[in-house]
Amino acid sequence: MQNPSLQEMLVSFHQEFLQISVREDAVTFETPGETILKQGREKSIPLVSICPPRVKAEDFFATMKQVAGVIKNFMPDLAADTEQIESALPVEPAGQEEFAARAFTPGVNLLTYLKSDVPPETFGFLLNHTVKPFMRQYAVNASKYFDPETWLEGNCPVCGGKPTLALLEKEKGGRYLYCGLCEVKWRFHRLGCPYCASPESHFFTVEGMEKYRVYYCDKCHGYIKTIDGARAGDSKLNLFWEDINTVQLDILAMREGYFNQQVDPQEPEK
Numbered sequence: 001m002q003n004p005s006l007q008e009m010l011v012s013f014h015q016e017f018l019q020i021s022v023r024e025d026a027v028t029f030e031t032p033g034e035t036i037l038k039q040g041r042e043k044s045i046p047l048v049s050i051c052p053p054r055v056k057a058e059d060f061f062a063t064m065k066q067v068a069g070v071i072k073n074f075m076p077d078l079a080a081d082t083e084q085i086e087s088a089l090p091v092e093p094a095g096q097e098e099f100a101a102r103a104f105t106p107g108v109n110l111l112t113y114l115k116s117d118v119p120p121e122t123f124g125f126l127l128n129h130t131v132k133p134f135m136r137q138y139a140v141n142a143s144k145y146f147d148p149e150t151w152l153e154g155n156c157p158v159c160g161g162k163p164t165l166a167l168l169e170k171e172k173g174g175r176y177l178y179c180g181l182c183e184v185k186w187r188f189h190r191l192g193c194p195y196c197a198s199p200e201s202h203f204f205t206v207e208g209m210e211k212y213r214v215y216y217c218d219k220c221h222g223y224i225k226t227i228d229g230a231r232a233g234d235s236k237l238n239l240f241w242e243d244i245n246t247v248q249l250d251i252l253a254m255r256e257g258y259f260n261q262q263v264d265p266q267e268p269e270k
């Protein structure tokens, strides 16, 4: 039997991963006041820094356990790493409490909250996928506090993260960016690099995948996979699966020396 391709492995992993959802009330936050919301809009502060999501430690760790189970089942190469990480997680309630809170604070290195050194990439993968269902729910629960049509920034209005995908509108020719973590889509300028704001735009296409363009930037070396709405047909796009199903384009872009700006590995602290 042939080994499954990376693409096949990702698809089965994500099919299983999508079964993991959190309760609507698993994510709460303090209702933000009008003044702070206005300030946030003016200074382009993402929602996560205005009214941070609150998640109970028990919910967070239960979800992490589920995610770890899916990783071990569908990504056998990461099974040993995952076991190692699980045994390094805090077990006492206060430690778990702090860990779960920090997981939603931008820029915090959670590796320092573990009992021993673990492989940082696998840890980042596990953590991201644990945080994701909560962030998706947070974006839904807090949707009235941001406006995806007027945000116009290169980063996500909810988590502040970098976009993983872009979509060119069929009719009006506008562009939307998509956050792979929160699954939020927001309007952005039609041209220019969303990562470094360089006004230049180049893209390549791949034969047989004409529905997609890969825009790349020679200034910051970032790239963004982009769905050309005019070629996408009328079917409703599921951007989550569009991202997973175009991993081939990521590989091509990276082979050309561009890198996925969205991936922000947990740097081991010195």
Ligand SMILES: [Zn+2]
Pocket: 156, 157, 158, 159, 160, 161, 179, 180, 181, 182, 183, 184
């Ligand atoms: Zn986001």
Ligand SMILES: [Zn+2]
Pocket: 193, 194, 195, 196, 197, 198, 217, 218, 219, 220, 221, 222
């Ligand atoms: Zn750039």
